[in-house]
Amino acid sequence: MAKLDLNRVPMPKQTAKARVKNFNEVALGYTDEDALAEASRCIQCKKRGCTEGCPVEVDIPEFIAAIRDGDMPEAVRILKSKNALPGICGRVCPQETQCEEVCSLGKKGAPIAIGRLERYVADWELKNQPGSKPEIAPATGKKVAVVGSGPAGLTVAADLAKLGHSVTIFEALHIAGGVLMYGIPEFRMPKDIVQVEVDYVKSLGVELKLDAVIGKISTVDEILEQGFDAVFLGTGAGLPMFLNIPGENYNGIYSANEFLTRTNLMKAYLFPEYDTPIKIGKRVAVIGGGNVAMDAARCSLRLGFEEVYIVYRRSREEMPARLEEVENAEEEGVIFKLLTNPVRFIGDENGWVTAMECIEMELGEPDESGRRRPVPKEGSEFTMDVDVVVVALGTTPNPLVPTTTKGLDTTKKGTVIAEEETGKTTKPGVWAGGDVVTGAATVISAMGAGKRAVASIDAYLRGK
Amino acid sequence: MYKILKREDLTPEIHLFEIDAPDVAKKAQAGQFVVIRVDEKGERIPLTIADWNREKGTVTVVFMEVGKTTRKLATVQADESIATFAGPLGLPTHIEKFGTVVCVAGGFAIATIVPIAREMRKAGNKVISIMGFRTKDLVFWEDRLRSVSDELIVTTDDGSYGRKGVVTVPLKELLEGAEKVDLVVAIGPTVMMKFSSLTTQPFGVKTIVSLNPIMVDGTGMCGVCRVSVGDITRFTCVDGPDFDGHKVNWDELMARQRIYLDEEKKSLELWQHSCGRR
Numbered sequence: 001m002a003k004l005d006l007n008r009v010p011m012p013k014q015t016a017k018a019r020v021k022n023f024n025e026v027a028l029g030y031t032d033e034d035a036l037a038e039a040s041r042c043i044q045c046k047k048r049g050c051t052e053g054c055p056v057e058v059d060i061p062e063f064i065a066a067i068r069d070g071d072m073p074e075a076v077r078i079l080k081s082k083n084a085l086p087g088i089c090g091r092v093c094p095q096e097t098q099c100e101e102v103c104s105l106g107k108k109g110a111p112i113a114i115g116r117l118e119r120y121v122a123d124w125e126l127k128n129q130p131g132s133k134p135e136i137a138p139a140t141g142k143k144v145a146v147v148g149s150g151p152a153g154l155t156v157a158a159d160l161a162k163l164g165h166s167v168t169i170f171e172a173l174h175i176a177g178g179v180l181m182y183g184i185p186e187f188r189m190p191k192d193i194v195q196v197e198v199d200y201v202k203s204l205g206v207e208l209k210l211d212a213v214i215g216k217i218s219t220v221d222e223i224l225e226q227g228f229d230a231v232f233l234g235t236g237a238g239l240p241m242f243l244n245i246p247g248e249n250y251n252g253i254y255s256a257n258e259f260l261t262r263t264n265l266m267k268a269y270l271f272p273e274y275d276t277p278i279k280i281g282k283r284v285a286v287i288g289g290g291n292v293a294m295d296a297a298r299c300s301l302r303l304g305f306e307e308v309y310i311v312y313r314r315s316r317e318e319m320p321a322r323l324e325e326v327e328n329a330e331e332e333g334v335i336f337k338l339l340t341n342p343v344r345f346i347g348d349e350n351g352w353v354t355a356m357e358c359i360e361m362e363l364g365e366p367d368e369s370g371r372r373r374p375v376p377k378e379g380s381e382f383t384m385d386v387d388v389v390v391v392a393l394g395t396t397p398n399p400l401v402p403t404t405t406k407g408l409d410t411t412k413k414g415t416v417i418a419e420e421e422t423g424k425t426t427k428p429g430v431w432a433g434g435d436v437v438t439g440a441a442t443v444i445s446a447m448g449a450g451k452r453a454v455a456s457i458d459a460y461l462r463g464k
Numbered sequence: 465m466y467k468i469l470k471r472e473d474l475t476p477e478i479h480l481f482e483i484d485a486p487d488v489a490k491k492a493q494a495g496q497f498v499v500i501r502v503d504e505k506g507e508r509i510p511l512t513i514a515d516w517n518r519e520k521g522t523v524t525v526v527f528m529e530v531g532k533t534t535r536k537l538a539t540v541q542a543d544e545s546i547a548t549f550a551g552p553l554g555l556p557t558h559i560e561k562f563g564t565v566v567c568v569a570g571g572f573a574i575a576t577i578v579p580i581a582r583e584m585r586k587a588g589n590k591v592i593s594i595m596g597f598r599t600k601d602l603v604f605w606e607d608r609l610r611s612v613s614d615e616l617i618v619t620t621d622d623g624s625y626g627r628k629g630v631v632t633v634p635l636k637e638l639l640e641g642a643e644k645v646d647l648v649v650a651i652g653p654t655v656m657m658k659f660s661s662l663t664t665q666p667f668g669v670k671t672i673v674s675l676n677p678i679m680v681d682g683t684g685m686c687g688v689c690r691v692s693v694g695d696i697t698r699f700t701c702v703d704g705p706d707f708d709g710h711k712v713n714w715d716e717l718m719a720r721q722r723i724y725l726d727e728e729k730k731s732l733e734l735w736q737h738s739c740g741r742r
Contacts, residue, residue: 173681174548211548212487213550217487217488217490217491218491239684240686240687248697249690251722255688257685258680261680266508272731272734275506275507275532275731276508277507279723279724351715351716398684398685
């Protein structure tokens with residue numbers, strides 16, 4: 001047996017200097033040789049911690065073995081039997097805290113790059129056998145409505161369709177994919193790849209209705225009355241939070257949702273070829289420390305801002321963003337102003353933001369989130385000149401569906417109450433999963449919730 | 465894709481489209497709007513719903529050519545289609561029996577006020593309408609508004625038709641008159657809604673306005689349409705578009721409507737240049 005190789009094969013990337021000038025994908029993907037070498041590092045241990053660490057329980061050792069053996073169609077089959085969206089997960093899953101975190105090799109060296117291999121398999125399929133389909137169970141005659149076409153909705157739709165149910169997805173926007181289309185930038189999640197995976201879901205027989213705002217064209221009760229046997233709500237967390245400090249409505253101050261939607265969904269980076277504009281200034285401050293803040297900062301660089309700041313009230317250690325994203329942002333030239341909190345915005349006579357007054361913070365005792373609470377340092381106020389501000393403080397669920405659905409209970413935070421194991425809500429026949437239940441989280445946790453709901457919905461439909 | 469079943473040019477720059485959109489038609493109510501996109505590269509803009517036919521499954525919108533998107537929209541002919549037509553969005557205008565309701569509309573917003581006046585009248589109100597235009601050539605739907613109003617006053621800025629002057633003049637006369645006015649609904653250009661609200665404020669007559677800020681998704685997702693009403697920031701797309709005109713921060717709204725003035729100008733010029741349009 002070959003000696004244990006403790007170093008993972010690096011992922012080819014665009015250089016920082018080159019990539020800040022374009023919106024093309026940063027990580028270029030493994031070559032065949034890279035993938036074979038990385039797959040060969042897997043010791044095929046019996047523990048299978050990786051599969052347990054995966055919210056959708058992909059048979060990771062098996063698909064890696066198939067890559068190693070050069071049987072790519074088999075690798076595709078294994079991967080897709082558990083995960084309908086591998087091209088997406090291979091790119092945006094936080095593998096370092098899931099499957100890779102528990103990899104046996106991780107004890108002595110670098111864990112297997114499972115995410116990169118997953119992406120390699122998805123990309124291989126797209127290139128070599130596009131449009132392949134799994135077996136679909138005989139039609140059950142049951143109809144399911146899925147509200148929202150983000151990661152949770154697509155997963156539920158694909159899996160229920162494979163089980164033989166007739167599925168219709170209702171999407172409010174003009175294109176399917178949810179946050180994968182409007183939120184995550186092209187350079188991390190190419191929109192063509194999202195649409196390939198949406199097309200795959202449609203190829204399973206799923207009907208997709210766009211421009212369909214549930215709560216407006218129909219309520220959930222009306223959907224049930226129209227002959228659907230079950231409803232899954234995967235409406236996400238689409239409502240932006242603001243700071244609620246003076247001057248926040250000045251021109252030039254965006255929610256991250258608006259900034260990213262204009263850039264990604266509406267392709268403002270291609271303005272004026274595309275009609276939707278975005279304000280490109282000199283100095284932008286992105287408020288927040290999560291992945292969305294990193295996305296907004298990195299978009300700003302590519303749009304042409306000269307100085308891009310991340311302004312975050314805690315320290316680097318407490319930043320919720322993935323380490324990889326923080327490193328990418330830093331490499332590209334984003335400037336981090338940590339332990340800093342905006343107090344008010346200052347504007348000119350035409351209503352445009354010109355500066356932001358901030359206060360320095362220090363860390364006190366841990367708060368309910370377990371992170372040390374930031375406390376303002378008295379007398380440390382200072383102003384920084386900015387011409388654009390992006391507020392990336394997080395999002396909460398859109399109330400459109402909950403407020404129009406009788407019997408659907410929500411928490412004080414506006415999230416829909418659903419059983420963790422089944423996704424069952426307080427309303428009979430209605431399931432929910434993803435950010436609408438958890439508040440803003442990850443793509444894969446939404447998909448995991450979708451999987452669990454599928455099992456419960458399927459059992460319900462078969463018993464009906 | 466959504467097909468234009470009927471197109472009518474109400475004036476050279478104001479157009480009516482009757483669009484095949486059964487899902488929207490089924491639920492549309494007075495005061496609501498749709499978000500449209502002309503084509504795959506188009507931006508999303510809101511248009512108020514002017515009428516609907518639930519049996520035929522059609523929705524009518526009326527728009528004026530202002531920037532690139534509305535001009536591009538104006539090139540779409542009957543039997544052709546547009547890419548997006550999502551709605552009905554926003555909250556419907558609150559309709560109940562108030563007593564005497566004065567409906568004030570300026571320019572192409574006549575189309576928006578007609579269904580509101582109609583519903584107000586159906587609810588048992590006496591409806592007095594005021595419609596104002598810049599000049600005679602731009603007058604449209606006078607008959608339609610008359611047919612849903614108990615009284616109608618027409619004004620033109622230059623006096624070429626009806627009374628000379630702006631809508632706030634007859635509005636003030638009505639408020640000063642013997643008859644008690646219980647509610648004013650004012651819809652039109654932002655400056656017209658602002659001055660209508662300022663006119664009614666001293667009389668303490670509740671005034672509803674329908675705001676038209678920049679929007680993207682129209683479902684509460686982006687927040688570009690935020691507006692200060694009293695001390696609270698509201699999203700026009702989900703909390704409105706109707707608000708209390710006495711509480712709206714008009715200057716902030718007008719500043720926010722100008723965010724993309726430079727970009728819009730550039731976009732329009734390029735487009736006009738590329739297709740040789742006016």
